[in-house]
Amino acid sequence: MKLQNYLPTGHLWDNALSLLNARKRLGYFPNSRQPRTFNEHILAQKWFFEGELELAKRITDKAQVKDWLTELGRDDLVVPTLGVFESVEDIETYHFEGELIAKSTHGSGEAIIRTAQNGKAFTREDLEVFRSWLAEDYYKRSREPNYKGLRKRIIVEPLLRDETGNPPKDFKFFCVNGEPFAIQVDHGRYTHHTRQLYDTNWNLLPYAMCYERNPDPMAKPALVDEALQSARQLAQGFGFVRVDFYFMPSGLKLGEMTFFPGNGAELFTPPEGDTQLGQIMLEISGKR
Incomplete structure (x- = not known):
């Protein structure tokens, strides 16, 4: 278990640990009080969260966000739910059908994809993984305030596939003050993960973030403007906030909404991309 799980929590501790983590990963000490880079902006939001934090917590929960979408009149964006479970025993006795994906409602980055046979989808090893998810407090691990106090549950959904028969690409829209300014596209997330960044006019940006960048731009998908x-x-x-969509043959589906991508420690190649994206954020917010 990671060291931060044992260290004190609270605003000062959370931000100090986040800055140290970013310094270790980025190679520079971020200035979250006067942010200039993309990562500094993300860390600054930990010092002063702009928006209703309780709403952000609800949106972060992978089950509750679907109720919120319904209240907004956006049922069209909701991915169907097969079940939400508070215990491993409930999962073990549930009758599943078809291809499915399991995630924790209170965490980030974890997923298990399986195909049900005779009503059973998950192995003993999978159930132990679920047990570890239910035991983890992701807030202590990440020090992201929107995860603090979330109910610990496992959500199971049908596995989405696009028109090619593969799991759909992730299209992630970076927004400042409600205005999108960049689009992240993840390819082959469960095979060979690559990533591209585009501006909102669908021009491929000349830098990569965390994963290898394919230099060949993809054709603009029909659903980008929507x-x-x-x-x-x-x-x-x-x-x-980063708003993530799946582009499906039937239309858009919301993946998740993320307030602290990479926990403010996303490596850019070349490093200048961190500053360039941060400057765009300053221009939109009027703080430049």
């Missing part, structure tokens, strides 16, 4: 409009709607009221 996704930009939906991202504007969902991002209202927050300083920064």
Whole structure:
């Protein structure tokens, strides 16, 4: 278990640990009080969260966000739910069908994909993984305030596939003050993970973030403009949020909404990309 799980919590501790983590990963000591880079902006939001934090917590919960979408009249964005479980025993006795994906409602980055056979989908090893998810307090691990106090549950959804028969690409819309300014596209997330960044006019940006960058731009998907409009709607009221969509043959589906991507420690190649994206954020927010 990581050291931060044993260290004190609270605003000062959370931010100090986040800055030290970013310094270790980025190679520079971020200035979260006067942010200039993309990562500094993300860390600054830990010092002063712009928006309603309780709403951010609800949106972060992978089950509760679906109720929020319904209240907004955006049922069209909701991915169906097969079940939400508070114990491993409930999962073990549930009758599943088809291809499915399991995630924790209170964590980030974890997923298990399986195909049910005779009503059973998960192995003993999978159930032990679920047990570890239910035992983890992701807030202590990440020190992201929107995860603090979330109910610990496992959500199971049908596995989405796009028109090629593969799991859909992730299209992630970075928004400041409700305005999208960049689009992250993840390819082959469960195979060979690559990533591209585009501006909102679908120009490929000349830097990579965390993963290898394919230098060949992809054709602009038909749903980009609709996704930009939906991202504007969902991002209202927050300083920064990343709105993630799946582009499906039937239309858009919301993946998740993220307030602290990479925990403010995303490596850029070349490093200048960190500053360039940060400057765009300053221009939009009027703080340049």
